[in-house]
Amino acid sequence: MTDELKFDFCKMYIYNNYMIVVINEGVTITPKHNQTLLNVVDTYYKNKKFVYITHRLNSYAVDPAVYLETSKIDNLAGFAVVSKDFKAKSNAEIEKLFLSKPFEVFNTIEEAIYWSDLILKA
Numbered sequence: 001m002t003d004e005l006k007f008d009f010c011k012m013y014i015y016n017n018y019m020i021v022v023i024n025e026g027v028t029i030t031p032k033h034n035q036t037l038l039n040v041v042d043t044y045y046k047n048k049k050f051v052y053i054t055h056r057l058n059s060y061a062v063d064p065a066v067y068l069e070t071s072k073i074d075n076l077a078g079f080a081v082v083s084k085d086f087k088a089k090s091n092a093e094i095e096k097l098f099l100s101k102p103f104e105v106f107n108t109i110e111e112a113i114y115w116s117d118l119i120l121k122a
Contacts, residue, residue: 025058079101
């Protein structure tokens with residue numbers, strides 16, 4: 001891991017080719033949160049492909065409009081959701097419809113990291 005970043009709505013763990021994000025309990029993620037993501041991407045992944053992995057340990061809501069903005073991040077190679085919770089996985093399947101990037105749902109962080117390695121090599 002390169003860095004651990006703490007924001008009022010999440011923690012981000014920055015690695016060479018991917019980031020793991022844990023959103024805080026009860027938060028509603030809206031397009032305004034994308035500015036934080038863009039700042040992190042500009043700092044750590046400038047001109048470099050990366051994968052966004054969200055580890056859904058907490059219950060929170062996502063405004064689907066977020067994905068329309070996230071889709072505009074050119075160097076975002078893929079988006080992974082990690083959860084064992086049925087509801088979170090079902091929500092992710094719906095969210096997948098709004099993102100124009102590879103988007104997969106996994107049970108473990110290890111599976112998501114393995115997938116990120118595959119799509120970054122493709």
